Amino acid sequence: MYPSDYRYTKEHEWVKVSGDTGTIGITDYAQHELGDVVFVEMPAVGAKIAAGKVFGTVESVKAVSEIYAPVSGEVTEANALLSATPETLNTDPHGAAWLVKIKLSNPSEASALMDAAAYQAFISEKEASA
């Protein structure tokens, strides 16, 4: 379910690091909790985002939720697919529906995040207590 080469946050974002590029998205758990996604608000190319800070919003039929940056860097690309078909976030959150690509300013930040097993355990615990 959760790709083993991604890193995860407690706010349910993921990041995939390759070299100095980070690809950021939200997890399958997050999309499921949000429900039908109708709009995604993303930063402009060139914007600087900081780990732990809000960088965009996802709007579903139920609510508007903040997206927190898992790692810091400068936005190099925002996923244009999501402005036309935001519902892709519900069908392919770990793949086609990535949100932004950034040039990492501190690649070591990712290692502090959860790996797939830890994240799976984290959400299992959440679901058990719910």
Add this chain to the structure above:
Amino acid sequence: MRYLPKGAAERREMLDAVGAPSIENLFSSIPEQFRLKEPLRLPAAMSEQEIIEYFRARAAENSVGYTSFLGAGVYSHLRSVVTDSLIQRGEFLTSYTPYQAEISQGTLQAIFEYQTLMCQLTGMEVSNASMWDGSTATTEAVLMAERLTGRHRVLVARSLHPEYRQVLDTYTRNLGLRIDEIGFTGTGQLDANRLEGAITSETAAVVVQSPNFFGILEQIPRLASVAHAKGALLVVSITEGVSLGAVRPPVEADIVAMEGQSFGLPQSYGGPYAGVIATREKFVRQMPGRLAGETVDSTGKRGYVLTLATREQHIRREKATSNICTNQALCALAVNIHLCLLGKEGLKELAAQNIAKARFALDELEKIRGVRRSFSGPFFNEFVVEFPRSVKMINAELLKHKIIGPLPAGSYFSDLTKRGLFCVTETVSRAEIERMAAAIRDILAKPI
């Protein structure tokens, strides 16, 4: 809502339930010196008959039979009894904000129709379900422009209604927004050259009212291109909606904020009115309030939903687009009904009547020696004239003739003393206009 009377026994029961020895005890956290020691000074209870007598006496104090030439943001227009009888239906009158929106199909349909009419009138693509009033809608438009551009400076026409400006100042006092004013020329229109000189790449919005406070129509296309050249948004505020029956809608604007009072709402001491905010579809996510949409249900039948509400304060609290996007649903419904009764042709005819009467009144006034039109720009149903004497003095005399004269512009603009802002709508007859002009001629002919 039921009125639930309570006596000593009920009070005791409630105090026991919360474990308080007395009502005074409930206020013990308020320091002694701030507590009221004596009873409130309220009149003694009255019987039903006494209350009826009391209000009859108050009603008899009302002045009747006066002809008014006041406008300046609040307009006297004919209203149909149909509007009042429809909005007083219990289904509409008693319902509050539809938090479980889709249960209230009738309410949503009414909102949807209102939004559609507002888009048709303003030339915009989307309208919300209504705001508090024209002044707060104008302010919300400015805040919206700030969010959309990420800029924090605003250029506001000096000819924006001074009270709208006050509301804007109150809202933005602690928001770090810098507001600069742009004056007007001899036409009464915004000084476009000054605007070009003042606008920078840090300007979020240019705010202009049309017809403006002096009744003058602004050159919207030109102002829009000046604003857009610097990446700023053009906010157009409209206090007199009836003008849209004759004037080209401000299609070049990015956000239109309007007061809906002219469409079926009585003047009644300044409210409640209905604020309109309409914009381009691409800006809809930053528009405050809610939006009703038309859709089909699972069997293909037409139905209405709250399409956009997720950024409202009851869902998003501190991160809502606005925390004061109170929806004037009942007033918006009155606007909807009034406009449907008028129809497209009716609105055009109404606007034409207003133009004709205002023009006639100005012509009559200009025949009087010493009376001059102040601004040369095109106007709708309001205009400013300059008198050789104080407007307040003239008005005091006019009152003796049961005429409520023009608004003294000097009360709002210190450089516009001796100028009166007249409003002439379809509610004033030709004979009344002639009587007013004759009275002013007599007043000015008398030695001071």
